Amino acid sequence: MANTIQNLSDSELIMVANQLVAAMSAAPVAYGTNSAQLSVVTGLIATFDTDVTAQMAAAAAAKTATMTKEASRLPLVDILRVRRDMAKASGATEAMMAATGLPSGGGTAPPTATV
Numbered sequence: 501m502a503n504t505i506q507n508l509s510d511s512e513l514i515m516v517a518n519q520l521v522a523a524m525s526a527a528p529v530a531y532g533t534n535s536a537q538l539s540v541v542t543g544l545i546a547t548f549d550t551d552v553t554a555q556m557a558a559a560a561a562a563k564t565a566t567m568t569k570e571a572s573r574l575p576l577v578d579i580l581r582v583r584r585d586m587a588k589a590s591g592a593t594e595a596m597m598a599a600t601g602l603p604s605g606g607g608t609a610p611p612t613a614t615v
Contacts, residue, residue, distance in 0.1 A: 510548075511552075513548070514548065514552070517544075517545045517548075518545060520541070521538055521541055521542055521545070524538055580602060583600075583602075587600070
């Protein structure tokens, strides 16, 4: 566990905050507080816990969306490479290739070999 409050992880912060409320609720006056002030802390814990849960769900959704995007990107990249390579192999000029906007992908395609 972290040695300062600001360095606690989200889950550690929630755990420590709940522990504080539990400890202070047993004898609020001894801790210089009262039930109303501890209720405020309890409400802030609930809000933060909800926000952490929402952030975790959003992060999971973003990860899924990224995986979906990458899965659809791959076939597009592959077909663009094929089209580029076929155009080069068919003798498209550099000007024609430049017109496609595709990166050169390194050198021209080798001529078809015959045995």
